[in-house]
Every structure is written in C-alpha cells, then in structure tokens.
C-alpha cells in the first residue's frame with residue numbers, strides 16, 4: 553500500500569507520465585512531444601506540470617455560461633461550415649479582410665487547412681471555429697485548432713543562454729496551426745497578486761484573454777479587466793517558446809465556444825515556411841498583432857534601465873533585434 557502511494561506521487565510529478573497521458577497521443581495519428589538537452593544537465597523544474605487543456609482557477613469556473621446557453625451549428629454537411637455556418641455569425645462584417653470567404657482557412661487546393669494569408673498577415677480579428685457543440689464532423693473545414701497539433705514537437709535546450717526553446721521535427725508551412733497556449737486561467741485579481749509577489753517579471757508567463765475587453769463594451773463582462781492564462785507552473789509545450797524580434801509565429805484569438813468568449817483560445821500560427829528543427833519563436837511584445845514597434849520597445853527599455861529598473865537583454869540574434877526583451 554505504502555509503495556503504491558509513493559508511486560502515485562512520483563507519477564504525478566513525472567514529466568514523462570504527464571506527456572504520455574496527452575490524449576493527442578491516443579488519436580489515430582500520434583504526434584509526440586520530446587524533451588532533449590544536448591547542452592548541460594539542466595532539467596525542467598519538477599514544480600512545472602505538463603497539461604493538455606487549460607485548468608480553470610478559483611473564481612473562473614463560476615464565470616462559465618450555463619450549459620443550455622452554449623451553441624454550436626447544426627450543419628449536416630461539413631462543407632456548409634465554410635460559408636453559412638452559425639459559428640461564423642459573430643464575425644464583424646466590417647473587419648473581415650475578405651468577405652467572400654467567411655471561414656478563416658483555405659478549404660481546397662494546395663493550401664487546404666492553412667490559415668488564409670490575408671488573415672495571417674493583416675488581420676487582428678478573432679477566428680471562429682466549430683467545436684464539439686456542433687453538428688458537423690471532426691473533418692469540418694472549420695475545425696483546424698479543434699483537430700490539434702499535427703506534427704512532432706521538441707522542447708530543447710538552447711546553446712546561447714535562453715533556457716529551453718521549442719522546435720518542430722517536421723517542416724512547417726506558412727499558415728499552419730502550431731498549437732494552443734494552455735495554462736491556468738486565473739482572475740485579474742489573482743494575476744495581479746501573482747505579479748506583485750513574483751521576484752521577477754511575471755508577465756513573461758501571463759497571457760491576457762483580452763480580445764473582447766473594452767471599457768465601452770455592450771456586454772458588462774467585457775468592460776472590466778480580462779482573465780489571464782498563467783503558463784508558469786502548468787502548461788503545454790508552447791509555454792517554452794522563446795521571444796524573437798523577427799518571429800516565425802504569431803498568436804491569434806480563436807473562439808470555439810461563443811457563449812464563453814471571455815475564455816477564448818490563444819493559438820500559434822506559422823508566419824512563414826519553417827524548415828524542420830528551426831526554433832519556433834513569437835514576439836512577446838507585439839502579442840496578437842503582427843507588427844511590433846521596435847523603436848518604442850527599445851526606447852522604453854532604455855528609459856527603465858536609466859532609472860535602474862528591471863530590463864532583460866534580448867538574445868534572439870535577429871538582424872532587427874531591439875536589444876531588450878523588456
């Protein structure tokens with residue numbers, strides 16, 4: 553009995569047991585997550601736990617819409633989800649880049665399943681996807697994020713002092729969905745408490761779910777501060793993606809449950825074709841927009857440095873590196 557208890561605790565803390573339990577490895581195709589270190593003896597902290605789905609923190613569960621409010625589409629034919637699906641009803645008709653295609657993804661041809669380039673490069677709109685609440689099948693053209701990561705991924709130790717980083721073990725195509733940013737979803741009060749008590753810049757691990765928050769919003773729940781995703785202590789592999797001032801990924805907000813837009817997904821997409829084993833990076837400062845204002849970031853960091861405040865040197869090595877992470 554004693555032995556079993558000890559084993560249960562070991563299993564709970566073991567990264568390999570956590571990764572092996574990922575449902576993604578049980579679907580028809582198995583896309584693996586490997587962790588490698590050819591540089592030194594450092595290992596991922598045992599205080600960190602791999603999770604596959606977001607964990608709702610205290611006070612967040614209560615904010616979920618009652619089950620009856622949750623709506624999906626009733627499309628009988630998957631192809632209808634590309635153009636006339638209920639799930640696409642909330643798209644802002646003024647903002648969509650190409651009104652001819654309501655679906656965010658190419659539905660046919662060579663680029664089938666990739667994010668449309670005009671959205672990838674120019675749009676800051678959210679994406680709406682079908683989900684388990686819908687009548688369509690898992691093959692629906694509007695379930696790219698829903699089908700999950702489609703390549704083998706590796707967390708590896710970088711050689712230049714940036715800790716662990718992430719790379720794909722297969723070639724990635726421009727517009728390809730990479731993976732979600734999952735972590736612990738916490739209230740703004742809890743996020744601020746964690747910021748105040750952290751000994752370092754906590755924002756490195758916090759991602760605000762602020763796509764719909766606006767002081768003038770018609771909906772009361774969007775007028776206040778947003779919930780945030782904390783990936784520091786529990787997260788998926790994307791939590792190890794490092795910053796670059798010239799990144800090859802961007803983050804988009806994706807809504808898979810329209811009744812719970814305040815808990816929208818944060819999803820990485822490839823900005824360009826990425827050869828296998830190239831490090832995957834995104835711009836920590838630009839967040840969900842494609843263009844970071846390099847001059848402003850560098851200027852603000854220098855001002856903070858002059859005041860003796862915390863700044864972190866950027867080691868991304870890009871030609872247009874701003875010099876500072878923060």
Ligand SMILES: C[S@@+](CC[C@H](N)C(=O)[O-])C[C@H]1O[C@@H](n2cnc3c(N)ncnc32)[C@H](O)[C@@H]1O
Pocket residue numbers: 713714715716717756757791792793794795796865866867868877
């Ligand atoms: C969200 S974590 C990314 C994963 C991290 N490398 C690790 O091993 O846990 C952010 C931290 O990674 C490091 N980092 C990420 N991008 C960097 C960059 N461009 N230059 C220097 N350090 C970087 C910094 O130490 C930063 O605090």
